[in-house]
Amino acid sequence: MNTRPPQGECGMYLDVKGITKSYRDNTVLDKLDFSVLKGELVSLLGPSGCGKTTLLRMVAGLVSADSGTIRLAEREVTTLPAHRRNVSVVFQNYALFPHLNVRENVGFGLSARGMTKAQQKVPVEEALALVRMEQYADRPISALSGGQQQRVAVARALVVAPDLLLLDEPFSALDRKLRETMQVELKALLRSRGITAVFVTHDQEEALAVSDRIAVMNAGRIEQYGGPMDLYSKPATSFVLDFVGMSMRLAGTVKSAEGRLLRISTAYGDITAPGNFIAGARVLVGVRPELISPGLPQGSPEATNRVTATLSDVMCLGAKTLIYGAASGDDCLVCEESGAYAIGLPSAGSPVTFGWRVEDTLVYPAEHRQ
Ligand SMILES: Nc1ncnc2c1ncn2[C@@H]1O[C@H](COP(=O)(O)OP(=O)(O)OP(=O)(O)O)[C@@H](O)[C@H]1O
Ligand SMILES: [Mg+2]
The missing domain is CATH 3.40.50.300 (P-loop containing nucleotide triphosphate hydrolases)
Incomplete structure (x- = not known):
């Protein structure tokens, strides 16, 4: 039939x-x-x-x-x-x-x-x-x-x-x-x-x-x-971004825009991202946690973002581990590692670096945030 x-x-x-x-x-x-x-x-x-x-x-x-x-x-x-x-x-x-x-x-x-x-x-x-x-x-x-x-x-x-x-x-x-x-x-x-x-x-x-x-x-x-x-x-x-899946979310301001590459300042350091915004625009930066490493990700260093914060929590959820950095306001600093990753991590209160590739960075107008 x-x-x-x-x-x-x-x-x-x-x-x-x-x-x-x-x-x-x-x-x-x-x-x-x-x-x-x-x-x-x-x-x-x-x-x-x-x-x-x-x-x-x-x-x-x-x-x-x-x-x-x-x-x-x-x-x-x-x-x-x-x-x-x-x-x-x-x-x-x-x-x-x-x-x-x-x-x-x-x-x-x-x-x-x-x-x-x-x-x-x-x-x-x-x-x-x-x-x-x-x-x-x-x-x-x-x-x-x-x-x-x-x-x-x-x-x-x-x-x-x-x-x-x-x-x-x-x-x-x-x-x-x-x-x-x-x-x-x-x-x-x-x-x-x-x-x-x-x-x-x-x-x-x-x-x-x-x-x-x-x-x-x-x-x-x-x-x-x-x-x-x-x-x-x-x-x-x-x-x-917010409703489907978890994400790292950072409020930022575009410092400069060259071609389609933006330089954005956040409360945790400057980052680079692809996007179409003018200098001065207030934006929301989003990254999926599994694309972020507590350190630097694989790949070429020049195409890498990194922000530093204080490690606030490590959650081992069986198949994955979530690592949180202390964040202000609506920001959320989180990365995800597969498995029980906690081994070798600094303890809560130590500095932690979150690193990810420029091309994995999503940028949205800040005012569209719900
Ligand atoms: N018969 C009605 N008279 C007045 N307002 C209504 C009526 N039916 C729905 N609404 C309103 O319409 C809006 C959407 O309602 P709806 O039931 O479609 O939401 P929903 O997305 O299914 O939410 P939920 O996940 O809570 O079921 C709500 O603000 C609701 O109060
Ligand atoms: Mg309903």
Whole structure:
């Protein structure tokens, strides 16, 4: 059944264009564009209140847009009611029906479409088998664990063969271990069925784990939309730098700009960085901790930055060790070494040098910092 799926006129399966939504004077979504390819697993990632759920519910048809359009599987669905969009939603609290058992919950969408219990039998059994819940079919919902309820919610969403599956923080009620298991399971399941899905999450690790692409949202806008590695290694804004992964962050002022090489003064010494700023500009310097060495990194010394501070903490986290320098204000001096690196480090209170390559230095306008 590997037919070429409909991608819409511009190649997009879901295509949200210029969506705006306000509640009184609160603009929740601001001329937002967002698109998904058929079969893609995409996450909307952002802090609480940035508009993730509103966007998801709008795609589902549960919230209306003030302006803009939504197309899905070659249909304009902007004003279509939810039940005519063929979109399934897995809600954060699963929203299972407590008075129905597992089988009845899973069959609910099929009943709503007029299927008899006999007609539902095969698809419901299939959906339960997909999430390995066949043996629980006759259980009441109250007799299930959180992970089992999550599986039932997924089976209920998939049984109707939706064009698009939307999941709003689907793992947030589960403990860390189960959450990680469910992420792996669900991703494999959606992949094997070629299902197109949008996850909402505020957990960056979850987004990185389950997604082909991640849209990082901030205050009703998408700041960057790209693959996990793109977001991590080339954050487009200081917000993305902060929100996805850890970083060393230093406030600075551009002293001179020659070609695309900047000389920037920070509270810990001057550094060199690629970028397009004028002298006098206030900037935020960012570097990923694993690209920094407590000493000097491999590579040519002339292309190397170094700042010096007082060692304030060493955290051994098993697979990695974080080394912190004392920093002022919003600055953060941190580098990461793999393994239990503490051997040979000076003790807290000693001077420590953080070194990294010029080309690994990211520079953003200071005023864009959130
Ligand atoms: N029905 C509503 N009436 C008024 N304001 C609303 C309504 N629904 C959402 N909002 C507001 O819109 C903003 C975005 O809400 P939304 O639920 O989309 O955020 P979110 O990104 O999903 O956050 P969280 O991570 O906390 O779930 C919030 O400021 C919220 O208060
Ligand atoms: Mg939400």
